[in-house]
Amino acid sequence: MYGNQATSTTPAPGARAAAALLCLALIGVETAWLVRDIHATGFHNTIWRWLQLDLIDPRSVPTTTSITDVVLLVVLVAALAAARRPxxxxxxxxxxxxxxxxxxxxxxxxxxxxxxxxxxxxRLLATSIAFVAGGLLLALAAFARVPANGAGAGAASGAGSGGGARAAANRPARGPAIAAGVLLVLLAAETVGWQIYFVHTYGGRGYPPHLYRHGLFGDPTTLGALLAPPFAWAGWATVLFAVVAAFAAFRGAPAARPLAMVLGLRVALVGVVALDLWHEEKLLFAGKRLPGTLQAQQWTAVLEIVLGVALIALAVPRANRGPFAGLPPLPPARNPRWGPPQPYDAPPAPPRQPQQPPQSRQPPSAPRFPPNPPAGGFGPPPPGYPPSGPASPPGYPPGGPRT
Known part of the structure; x- marks a missing residue:
């Protein structure tokens, strides 16, 4: 299931430049709407509305942005910063x-x-169309790829200019990738379960007719902010995002890291906003005052915060911690008898003849005997050794027993 690294590609330089310009344009549009809300309602009130700490009064100025806009702004800035990275x-x-x-x-x-x-x-319609078209073009730029450095023709030119941009992205490690994939599947299953519950609950008595359909396609009663997605649509979008990220994680694709980080950031922030809303209603962890389903929703928000933080932690790239991390690569071994290194499919090079010392006209004179012994002490014995007879210590063996 976990992919290999047989193919190493990277976005083409033209695709990088076009995607960077798209990110810059979308960042400008998003920033303009955020500044509009801050100017209309004040910085404090805007932040409080993003976090659902201030329930919106229908008679007040309508809010255009939500926590989703903050996530999109962070994601676009991160994509712009990564435009020249692997x-x-x-x-x-x-x-x-x-x-x-x-x-x-x-x-x-x-x-x-x-x-x-x-x-x-x-302007709201133009913003929506611009983001949809820009998002499709960004995805298209991600698939416009060329061989990375060392993976095909043109690697040398890529190494000469912008070698870091032409390098191949590292795949996530197998353990963190599988763990992130399992968490993403758990998140998708949990969200699907709640959406099925909402379909049955909001279609019953005590709720306006077609409430879930309005939560899926939009209605004045289901929009918390003008640019915010309807709650049911946001739920199914989270499911689709989690499935795509899990598929990339199980395959070990380099895109699994940013996908998991984006979804983890949004899920964690949405969980915080949900708990803030319960706190504003004075019902946060109220215990027996709440039905079991509402208590389950609160604990689900806690679970989503934990899952989001865990996904971000698993997706953060880690430096190589092996026993030889940080050491420069060893130079290729060159045996003079083998010749210079050859390509893999090249015919074997003829063996090189060992170099012979230059021949002189007169042979060198014989060294004086004995020559110096080589290291280790093994060589001809020095003159006078061994002695003519065995040397015995004085008085040994004794001439006879002493009395």
């Missing part, structure tokens, strides 16, 4: 997928009849 392809794919999934509902919401009275409706 991980650029995965960063572009993650940013493009997030932009498409969380901005697509605005395309039909701001063309519906019930949004005709919305302020700045045309």
């Amino acid at each position: 991980s650029a392809g995965g960063a572009f794919a993650a940013a493009g997928l997030a932009a498409v999934l969380f901005r697509l509902p605005g395309v039909w919401i701001f063309t519906a009849d019930w949004t005709r009275g919305f302020p700045e409706r045309g």
Whole structure:
């Protein structure tokens, strides 16, 4: 299941430049909406509304942005920063997928009849279309690839200029990748379970008709902010994002890291916002005052925070910690008898003849005997050794027993 590294590719230089310009343009659009909200409602009130610590009064100025806009801004900035790095392809794919999934509902919401009275409706529609089109182009840039350095023709030119950008992205380690894939599958299964529960619950008595459908495609009663995706759509978008990230993690694809980090960031922040909303309602961990399903929703928010932080931790690249980490690579061994190194499929080079010392006309004179013994003491014995007779200690053996 875990992929190999047979093919090493990287986004083409032109695709990198185009994707960087797209990220820069989308960052400008997102920043303009954030500044608009801060100018209209104040910095403190905007932050409090993002975190659901201040329930929105229908008579107040409508909020355009939400915590999803903050996530998109962070993701786009990270993709722009990674434009010249080996991980650029995965960063572009993650940013493009997030932009498409969380901005697509605005395309039909701001063309519906019930949004005709919305302020700045045309700009909201243009923003949604720009993010969807830009996200698709970012994903396309991630797939416009060329061989990385050392993986084919043109590696030498890539190494000469921008070698870091032309290097291949490192695959995640097998253990963290499998663990992240399991957590992503768990997150997708948990979200699917809650969506099925909402389908049955919101279709029953005590709820407006077609409430879940409105939560999926948008309605004035289901929009927390003008650019925020409807709650049911956001749930299914999270499921799709988790499935794609899990597939990449199980295959060991380099894109698994940015995909897991983007989803982990959003899931953790959404869990924090959910707990803030329960706290604002004075119902956070109220115990027996709440039905079991509402208690389960609160603990699910805690679980999502834990899963999000764990996904980010597993996706962070780690330096090589092997026993030889940090040491320079050894030079290739060259035996003079073998000749210079040859390509893999080249015919064997003829053996080189050992070099002979230059022949002089007169042979060298014989050294005086004895020559110096080589290291270790093994050589001809020195003159006078062994002696003519065995040397015995004085008085030994004794002439006879002493009395």
